[in-house]
Amino acid sequence: MWYYVDPHSGIPIYVQLKEQIKKAVATGLLAEGQQMPSVRELALQLTINPNTVAKVYQELEREGVLQTARGLGSFVAKRRKDFGPQQESSLDNALEKLMVEAYQLSVDADTLYARFTEKLAAWKDRLKKGAEGQ
Amino acid sequence: MKPAIELENLSKKFGKNKAVDNLSLQVPAGCIFGFLGPNGAGKTTTIKMMLGLMRPDGGQGRVLGRDIVRESEAIRRKTGYVAEIQEMYRYMTVQEIISFCKPFYTGWNDRLAKKYLEFFQLPRGEKIKNLSKGMKTQLALILAMAPEPELLILDEPTSGLDTINRQEFLRIILEEIALQGRTVFLSSHLLHDVERVADLVAIIKHGKLIDIRSIDELKTTVKKIRVVFQKEVPAELFSRPGIRSYTREGSAYVVSVENNLQDILADFKKYPYFTFDIIDQNLEEIFLEKVKGDKK
Amino acid sequence: MNGTLLRKELRETRWKLVLGTAVLAATAIFLPLSFNFLKDLISAIPPEQLERFGGMMPANIFNDYSLYLWSQWNAKNLAQIGTILAVLVGMNLIAGEISGQTAGFLLTRPISRRSVFLTKALTGMLILISMVWFSTIVMVITAHFTPYTVDAGRLLLTTVITTLGLLVLFSLTLLFSTLIDEPVKAAGATLLVILLLVFCGWIEPLRFLNIFYHMNGAQYFIGGTFPVVSTAIMCAAAVVLLAAGLRLFEKKEF
Structure with a gap:
């Protein structure tokens, strides 16, 4: 299970x-x-x-x-391809939360950007591996 | 849908002691309702009034749409009940107590009784006095479920069972009652069982209702915030509605929130901080805090 | 009336039924057969000595076989053993459910308090009546096998009066069984009240308080007139006691 x-x-x-x-x-x-x-x-x-x-x-x-x-x-369900205004706003919300959090933690913009790119690359990698695994 | 149970200012005194004190609550049909409270909080007295074993001194109640004082027999026709210590006629065998109970009801489900006698391995020929406490509870559950009640009232039902049996007991209640859209009223001070299966919980103490909410809501809104601010913050910040209490050590605060969590978080985050943790509270922690705090 | 509860009550009382029937029936067989023996015994005692036995067993009862049977049965053994049986049958009916902690189980079945009480009362009465009448009929049949003639009709009608008295005592027991949560204490209280009534009955103006005075049926058996007043008093007493018990039971909390 x-x-x-x-x-x-x-x-x-x-x-x-x-x-x-x-x-x-x-x-x-x-x-x-x-x-x-x-x-x-x-x-x-x-x-x-x-x-x-x-x-x-x-x-x-x-x-x-x-x-x-x-x-x-x-x-x-089939993965949704459409990216409408509703999806856009929830993405924006999530991003904004991230930036507020970073500000409160005194993380500067460059560091945030670097960390973000790093995480994004890792995520892409995982998605690719997952697709190959199937 | 009509509520399965509606209590309105229900009260019961024993001498000077108010066992149940202006208790009002509603239990929607089809839900599993956890009725929580420390020992002696008035849980059993409330149940006894709902079943017509005791008479309220004040207020009123309806169970399955019927008045608890005037229409008690009709309520009991559709309500199964398992008491904490269910004493049954000790000289009867398992089969005999089944034969005794069956004629009281119009819709007795023999198949269900048979299924669970076999499941629990309760021998039909065994005398009740020779059954263990756990087996008696299992038998009481079978007797309560076989009439296919609309409402099942359980008063501390699992206290005589071990962990495995408790899980089984809950699963059977889910399968035969909850999944059939029927209502379960589960009174307990054992929070683990309630936490697992209940939708809605009421907490009572000294016969009074302290809180009634869905477990999901309790767990999403009742939190502790542990925060260390960078600068002095105004004291008004902690007097917002929804904040139950807070403790302070220097610039470190532990704040107990019981409502309006999102607004409070937004307010707090206006001030720069070093650390900011939101600590989840499980039912036991929520319960202890409420019961401990709401002293008369 | 509730069938399944009736069956349960019958079952719980079955040993009392067997024991009570055995004791009463044994007495009922013994009495008609011992007439000769007692008659000889009494006649062997000089009349002036007999005086010392007082009214315990007046010699004249040996002139009339039916009178002998009545005095030993309705006025004595049936009344006394019957009283004990009435208390034995009634004491557990309500108090037993409470002391055994089964009241909560029974009263959460879909059945009204009234129905529980009346079913229990009826079962107890049925058991009591069966014991009394079975043994009385045994006595009358046994008497027929003796060389003496017996006035069965008069004895049976007197037994109706005695039965009524026993039902009053049963109703009193049931009331105490509802009032006191412990069967033995309920029985004790009932017997105490009965004794008190008997003592009160010794004082002439309070004689009507003694239930045994009403239930022996002397007015009918010796006097020849049916005791309408006594019967009415006993009927009323039974109804009042049962109604009081029912009211108490309906208000009781478990």
């Missing part, structure tokens, strides 16, 4: 589960079109509230990570 939640952590179970599914999709562990376990299955396997699992699936569907076919279950 890939999924693991720690109910006694301070992070809500739904956040833990959501992150794990997103990670699994991002790393290619869950392929496009692959069927997700049913709410019932996952809830019983993890011994967690089915409403929590349903909430995770709903949020992931809204975020475009999963797709639900009525009566058939949830599937990993």
